[in-house]
Amino acid sequence: MRRPCSRRQFLGGLAVGTAGLVAGCSSSQTESDANDAFTVALERDPTREKWDVYNGITPYFTHVFEPLVGVTDEMQTEPLLATEWEAVDETTWEFSLRDGVTFHNGDPLTASAVVDSFTRVFEQWSWVPGWIGVEPDGVTVVDEGTVRFQTTEPFPAFPGTISHNYFGIQHPDATDTPVGTGPFRVTNVESQKSVTLTPYEGYRDDAERPSELTFKWIEDPNTRLLSLEKGSIDVAQTIPKSRATSVDDASETAIETQLTPSAGLVAVNLYKSPTDDELLRQALNWAVDQAQLVKSALNGIGKPARGPISSVIPWAVHDDLPTYGPDRDKARDLVEQSGYDGETLSILVNSENADDGTVAQILNGWFSDIGVESKIRQVDPASFNDTFTAGEAHLTLVGFGSNSAACDYLIRAMFHSDGSDNRKLHERNGTGVYNPGPEVDRLIEDGYRAETMAEKREHYGEVQKRVVNTGAIIPLYYNEHVLGRQSNVSGIDGHPIGKMLGWSTLERK
Amino acid sequence: MAVVLLGVSLLTYGMIFVTPGDPARTILTQQMGGQTPTPAAVEQFRAANGLDDPFVVQYARWMGGVVQGDLGQSYYSDQSVSAMIVQRLPNTIELAVASMLVAVAIAVPAGIVSAVNPESRADYAAQFGSLVGVSMPNFWLGFLLIIVCSLWLGIFPVAGAGGVEYLVLPALTLGSGMAAVITRLVRTAMLDALDAAYIQTAQSKGLRERIVVYKHALRNALVPVVTIIGLQLSYVLNGAVVVEVVFQRPGLGTLLVDAIFARDYPIVQGVTLLIGVIFVVTNFAVDLTYRRLDPRIDLKGDTA
Numbered sequence: 001m002r003r004p005c006s007r008r009q010f011l012g013g014l015a016v017g018t019a020g021l022v023a024g025c026s027s028s029q030t031e032s033d034a035n036d037a038f039t040v041a042l043e044r045d046p047t048r049e050k051w052d053v054y055n056g057i058t059p060y061f062t063h064v065f066e067p068l069v070g071v072t073d074e075m076q077t078e079p080l081l082a083t084e085w086e087a088v089d090e091t092t093w094e095f096s097l098r099d100g101v102t103f104h105n106g107d108p109l110t111a112s113a114v115v116d117s118f119t120r121v122f123e124q125w126s127w128v129p130g131w132i133g134v135e136p137d138g139v140t141v142v143d144e145g146t147v148r149f150q151t152t153e154p155f156p157a158f159p160g161t162i163s164h165n166y167f168g169i170q171h172p173d174a175t176d177t178p179v180g181t182g183p184f185r186v187t188n189v190e191s192q193k194s195v196t197l198t199p200y201e202g203y204r205d206d207a208e209r210p211s212e213l214t215f216k217w218i219e220d221p222n223t224r225l226l227s228l229e230k231g232s233i234d235v236a237q238t239i240p241k242s243r244a245t246s247v248d249d250a251s252e253t254a255i256e257t258q259l260t261p262s263a264g265l266v267a268v269n270l271y272k273s274p275t276d277d278e279l280l281r282q283a284l285n286w287a288v289d290q291a292q293l294v295k296s297a298l299n300g301i302g303k304p305a306r307g308p309i310s311s312v313i314p315w316a317v318h319d320d321l322p323t324y325g326p327d328r329d330k331a332r333d334l335v336e337q338s339g340y341d342g343e344t345l346s347i348l349v350n351s352e353n354a355d356d357g358t359v360a361q362i363l364n365g366w367f368s369d370i371g372v373e374s375k376i377r378q379v380d381p382a383s384f385n386d387t388f389t390a391g392e393a394h395l396t397l398v399g400f401g402s403n404s405a406a407c408d409y410l411i412r413a414m415f416h417s418d419g420s421d422n423r424k425l426h427e428r429n430g431t432g433v434y435n436p437g438p439e440v441d442r443l444i445e446d447g448y449r450a451e452t453m454a455e456k457r458e459h460y461g462e463v464q465k466r467v468v469n470t471g472a473i474i475p476l477y478y479n480e481h482v483l484g485r486q487s488n489v490s491g492i493d494g495h496p497i498g499k500m501l502g503w504s505t506l507e508r509k
Numbered sequence: 510m511a512v513v514l515l516g517v518s519l520l521t522y523g524m525i526f527v528t529p530g531d532p533a534r535t536i537l538t539q540q541m542g543g544q545t546p547t548p549a550a551v552e553q554f555r556a557a558n559g560l561d562d563p564f565v566v567q568y569a570r571w572m573g574g575v576v577q578g579d580l581g582q583s584y585y586s587d588q589s590v591s592a593m594i595v596q597r598l599p600n601t602i603e604l605a606v607a608s609m610l611v612a613v614a615i616a617v618p619a620g621i622v623s624a625v626n627p628e629s630r631a632d633y634a635a636q637f638g639s640l641v642g643v644s645m646p647n648f649w650l651g652f653l654l655i656i657v658c659s660l661w662l663g664i665f666p667v668a669g670a671g672g673v674e675y676l677v678l679p680a681l682t683l684g685s686g687m688a689a690v691i692t693r694l695v696r697t698a699m700l701d702a703l704d705a706a707y708i709q710t711a712q713s714k715g716l717r718e719r720i721v722v723y724k725h726a727l728r729n730a731l732v733p734v735v736t737i738i739g740l741q742l743s744y745v746l747n748g749a750v751v752v753e754v755v756f757q758r759p760g761l762g763t764l765l766v767d768a769i770f771a772r773d774y775p776i777v778q779g780v781t782l783l784i785g786v787i788f789v790v791t792n793f794a795v796d797l798t799y800r801r802l803d804p805r806i807d808l809k810g811d812t813a
Contacts, residue, residue: 130549
């Protein structure tokens with residue numbers, strides 16, 4: 001029987017086909033030609049299915065939706081879709097809407113649209129009331145320009161809480177495409193890949209904006225970097241700190257850094273022997289050189305910390321806090337005076353955070369230097385919190401930030417006995433992890449209720465001093481986020497909250 | 510098959526349940542962009558998703574749904590697990606098939622050349638290549654290929670999914686590792702086959718060497734090779750997890766890993782169940798292929 005094609009013919013065909021494929025691929029690589037079109041690579045999928053409520057795009061980064069309240073560069077609230085707000089009584093807030101705001105479909109922003117938008121969020125996520133302290137029926141229309149929020153209990157930080165991107169206002173009838181009020185409107189969504197935006201012509205200012213903005217999902221940091229190097233993206237979000245220097249040194253690319261509200265610190269277990277010994281805790285603090293740590297573990301990106309709260313947060317008292325050292329001789333003396341008998345301390349690390357692994361190794365060396373042995377234990381992100389709040393470790397590397405202007409929850413989560421980190425053990429046996437006790441609890445409650453920033457700073461400042469003085473924490477660094485960009489691209493509008501960076505002034509030289 | 514799948518689902522459900530980690534807190538933290546959720550929000554999330562129920566109740570509820578063809582809903586979203594799987598499955602299948610083709614295209618010729626000319630330069634080269642292929646981690650080879658083929662040569666895009674151009678590098682990355690294993694196996698099987706008496710018979714009756722090698726030896730050597738290729742499917746699915754991340758191809762691998770890290774039980778269960786089905790079906794298909802390759806094998810269990 002005759003074969004339909006000889007082997008030689010087959011191989012020849014294959015070779016021609018491959019050559020054609022390669023040629024086709026080479027020519028199919030197109031980059032956006034427009035000089036004012038930009039592509040930003042994000043580490044999280046901007047079209048995640050988890051965001052059905054916003055019709056398939058995340059409210060982060062894109063500025064398609066705007067919340068009622070904005071966040072300044074100083075992490076304070078500022079008017080956005082609401083021009084002003086007031087507490088009518090202890091549990092009632094009224095927000096006056098900005099005049100002349102229109103949705104991307106041309107409809108005006110009204111109080112009922114705001115209520116609808118919140119209703120959708122409540123319907124989608126049953127847990128939102130527990131976050132913002134408002135029940136689903138607690139958002140009502142006062143008049144077409146005013147919205148009322150009824151909180152379940154007095155909540156002074158409420159306006160800041162709804163400055164989170166989660167509460168971006170969307171059009172009530174938007175069912176297929178996202179319709180917000182922001183400076184950019186959605187023109188194309190490619191599920192699990194990208195979101196493309198163009199400027200919204202009806203936006204309330206007349207500023208020039210990039211003609212097209214594409215947010216593309218590239219999860220792996222190395223792949224993001226290679227894409228930046230190749231020139232297929234203009235901006236890469238979250239560059240590993242270890243790679244920042246090489247990106248900045250390359251002629252085609254550069255980095256930008258920005259101090260964030262997140263602080264890296266060691267939570268010291270106050271209720272587990274031997275770290276229940278204050279002298280030992282102070283000794284550990286004297287052993288740590290924050291400046292050196294930032295230099296060696298974080299490639300110089302970050303600010304050496306004195307306290308648990310990033311200095312970008314308005315009530316942080318960084319400048320008023322004492323510094324311990326470093327003074328290893330003094331640390332060694334303190335170890336000797338303490339009841340420490342050579343037990344190995346455990347250092348718990350979240351395996352997701354590569355920087356923490358390096359930080360833990362450096363700390364391990366310094367502690368060993370002062371005669372304190374320690375062992376690093378890395379666990380996966382989901383197990384990390386359970387292990388930490390169960391009080392299993394002596395020392396835990398933690399890092400907390402905020403994506404809204406309401407940062408009160410940070411100090412509560414960390415140091416209040418009822419805060420999310422201490423609550424489990426406090427309910428079980430009256431202890432906790434790094435909650436110093438009733439006096440600090442009271443100070444946190446006073447700060448929470450404070451009506452002025454000065455008053456808040458006074459109470460929260462005292463908490464910060466106490467946790468530093470008693471060694472309930474070892475402050476390490478205030479985090480900076482790192483962006484990579486093409487050298488010829490400029491105009492990224494920095495913001496301490498990475499998810500609120502502005503793109504309106506992006507330009508290419 | 511049903512028993513195997515029941516065992517698989519019970520094991521995964523049990524294992525993920527005893528692993529520390531609260532889906533409520535993990536998922537809320539991710540949703541809020543890394544911010545710590547309030548205890549009240551965590552409690553409400555747990556209540557809404559029935560996470561406070563005992564293990565048996567949760568498992569039974571899930572199983573009840575599966576029996577009716579409902580894999581449940583992700584804790585994150587309104588979308589059903591089946592819809593999410595269907596959305597991502599084509600990408601993974603595409604990658605699996607392409608990498609299998611790459612593997613077979615490299616391994617079978619290399620293995621044959623190696624076996625026909627044992628201890629020749631070609632044999633050493635093939636063996637060395639296999640050693641390198643087996644030892645090289647997927648992610649490393651992936652980045653190497655991106656640097657060479659994409660940054661230096663500019664032939665392929667760095668990452669993404671879509672046309673054939675996006676498939677070449679991931680398929681090479683995943684396929685070359687498999688090729689290494691299969692090459693060694695083809696070589697061994699071919700050496701055994703070439704030693705057999707029927708080969709000497711074929712040679713002594715004056716058949717051309719090419720006919721002897723391809724028609725007589727290769728066919729007999731293929732049975733263990735096909736088994737391993739079938740089993741390598743597990744390698745494809747493992748490898749897909751890494752390759753999909755490196756080349757930014759949304760697929761089952763990334764879906765599963767994200768779900769495991771977030772303790773999103775319904776997705777983990779759904780994907781595991783699907784992988785279980787794929788395994789059982791593949792093994793069955795491999796058994797069927799034996800009969801085609803070697804008519805002496807009788808699937809009824811009688812001796813031929």
